[in-house]
Amino acid sequence: MYQVIKMYGDFEPWWFIEGWEEDITDKLVFENYEDAVLAFQKEWTDLASRFPKEESKGGMMTAFWDEADQYWCEECDEYLQRYHSLLLLEAKEDSKKKDLAPRVRPCKLKKGNCVNY
Structure with a gap:
């Protein structure tokens, strides 16, 4: 199963800061990868036409x-x-949402303490 996720928040999606799920505005679920890629490309084209800046990882x-x-x-x-x-993720069907700690603001992250840095 695959998910195309749209988010709106104050950090880039590759940080996956605790509580990142709070910023999800839309989620599309697909059984096969090809359909998910097509949906991702459609959403990517729409966002690229509306916003002047873009960065991918x-x-x-x-x-x-x-x-x-x-x-x-x-x-x-x-x-x-x-x-x-915009993200395209492979979803694990057996994953369960766990209780999350309060979200850390991006400005409070320190290079030495961030696992994604």
Whole structure:
């Protein structure tokens, strides 16, 4: 099973910061990879036409953004960029959602403590 996931949040999708699921705005589920790739490509084309900035990692994770789409983070004491993200993931049918710790703000991440850095 495969999922095409759309997200809107203040970090790029490849970080998979705890609580990343909170930023999901849409999820499409497919039984076969080919159908999932077609849906991903369609969504990618739509987002690319609407946002001037784009960065991809691993081929199937892309963040799109407009530099004007930022918000003030009181906790961070700075403006944070918002991203429209698109992912294609293979879904494990037996995976269960576990209780998650409070989400860490991107501005609080430190290079030495981040497993994805």
